[in-house]
Amino acid sequence: MSRPVTTPSERPDAHLSADELRLIVSRVLLAGVVLSAVLILAGFVASLFVGWDGSLLGAAPGGDPTDVGALAEGLRNLRPQAIAQLGLLTLVLTPMARVAASLGLFAVERDRMYVLISLVVLAILIAGLLVIR
Amino acid sequence: MTPGADVALFGISVLSGIIGALAGVGGGILVIPALTTIFGVDIHLAIGASIVSIIATSSGAAVAYVRDRLTNLRVGMFLEVATTTGAVGGALAAAVVAPQLLYVLLAAVLGVSIVQQVARLGEELPPEVMPSRAAAALGLASSYPDHQLRREVPYAARRVGLGFVMMLMAGFLSGLLGIGSGVLKVLAMDGVMRLPMKVSTATSNFMIGVTAAASAGIYLGRGDVDARLAAPVALGVLAGALLGSRILVRLRNRQVRLIFVPIMVVVALQMLARGLGLHVAFLG
Numbered sequence A: 001m002s003r004p005v006t007t008p009s010e011r012p013d014a015h016l017s018a019d020e021l022r023l024i025v026s027r028v029l030l031a032g033v034v035l036s037a038v039l040i041l042a043g044f045v046a047s048l049f050v051g052w053d054g055s056l057l058g059a060a061p062g063g064d065p066t067d068v069g070a071l072a073e074g075l076r077n078l079r080p081q082a083i084a085q086l087g088l089l090t091l092v093l094t095p096m097a098r099v100a101a102s103l104g105l106f107a108v109e110r111d112r113m114y115v116l117i118s119l120v121v122l123a124i125l126i127a128g129l130l131v132i133r
Numbered sequence B: 001m002t003p004g005a006d007v008a009l010f011g012i013s014v015l016s017g018i019i020g021a022l023a024g025v026g027g028g029i030l031v032i033p034a035l036t037t038i039f040g041v042d043i044h045l046a047i048g049a050s051i052v053s054i055i056a057t058s059s060g061a062a063v064a065y066v067r068d069r070l071t072n073l074r075v076g077m078f079l080e081v082a083t084t085t086g087a088v089g090g091a092l093a094a095a096v097v098a099p100q101l102l103y104v105l106l107a108a109v110l111g112v113s114i115v116q117q118v119a120r121l122g123e124e125l126p127p128e129v130m131p132s133r134a135a136a137a138l139g140l141a142s143s144y145p146d147h148q149l150r151r152e153v154p155y156a157a158r159r160v161g162l163g164f165v166m167m168l169m170a171g172f173l174s175g176l177l178g179i180g181s182g183v184l185k186v187l188a189m190d191g192v193m194r195l196p197m198k199v200s201t202a203t204s205n206f207m208i209g210v211t212a213a214a215s216a217g218i219y220l221g222r223g224d225v226d227a228r229l230a231a232p233v234a235l236g237v238l239a240g241a242l243l244g245s246r247i248l249v250r251l252r253n254r255q256v257r258l259i260f261v262p263i264m265v266v267v268a269l270q271m272l273a274r275g276l277g278l279h280v281a282f283l284g
Helices: A018-050 A068-076 A080-108 A112-132 B003-023 B028-038 B043-067 B073-093 B099-119 B133-137 B160-177 B182-192 B197-222 B227-248 B253-275
Strands: B142-146 B151-155
Touching: A018 A080, A018 B043, A018 B227, A068 A080, A080 A112, A080 B043, A080 B073, A080 B197, A080 B227, A112 B073, A112 B197, B003 B028, B003 B043, B003 B182, B003 B197, B003 B227, B003 B253, B028 B043, B028 B227, B028 B253, B043 B197, B043 B227, B073 B160, B073 B182, B073 B197, B099 B160, B099 B182, B099 B253, B133 B160, B142 B197, B160 B182, B160 B197, B182 B197, B182 B253, B197 B227, B197 B253
Parallel strands: none
Antiparallel strands: B142 B151
């Protein structure tokens, strides 16, 4: 009754086993989580020294902790709020990276139905970002 | 924010991450009322921080759940078609639909489900059934290693169509009301499709990040995500979710349900309070 586990020997054209592919999806999530946590923590610690709107390069205080549009300026001046914002942005993009990684997983498993389903999900995510604005 | 407030917010976020990882919910039920009632934060900034907390709970816990085969990747991906479609539809409908009635409707759905959940309180695994035709065609049946039962537990999925419709509704409400709707997702998988409880919460956990990411862009663009608030929330929730994901594998399915049911009751009360326009402390 359970779906048979696909092993490389059953599918000579697949290079990776289902378990290895799962591990890749898990690692993509881990990489996103660790990278964002390091950036957010770095921003937080830096804020204790120069304040959220300060600058590690000594630029005049400025910027807005809610304004993602000013991210580039904030990063150029190493503002704590911009470093934390970059971490938050990384965090928000992690689920999308996970959908993309799953798409790759299903492609390697040659599971056409799920490649299609993953593509639909990615398309809706992207369309959502464009349409809702 | 004072350093003391940062520490308090971090602590609440850790707790939220643990509960969220175990119950398959985003933690908005804890983070939003805490921010608005204890810290006096504007509701828009609280919802912005809650979106961050949903994604942090999801990604943090899924690292372990995907690796340990608790998450059903196919069930998650298939149902994400419904939740993301619903979320975009809900965000578009936000301008024309009055949310009050929807809050009450959601509270009613949860109220009915509470009866069903209480009836299943002692159940460890759903009765073994043959997968429905749709479930077989979509390859939704699978198995997971249960460390408590010390065996590989096979499971099938039923009533896929009804589960899909419920996910559309969950997504729609997420997009419209800015809630994570993890409770509805768990109910769709456990209550309707009859997946084991741990698989249901782990897969719901996996899905809420994508549903939230579908609308996160709007919140970021609108300036609703304040780094000063979201930073301690994200760090706390990540730590809590990593911890919670270690706990879930050691729990029995019926213990997970014992954690889930009270959360569901609180969410039902929160939704009812919002629908009726009541402002009750900690119900948000």
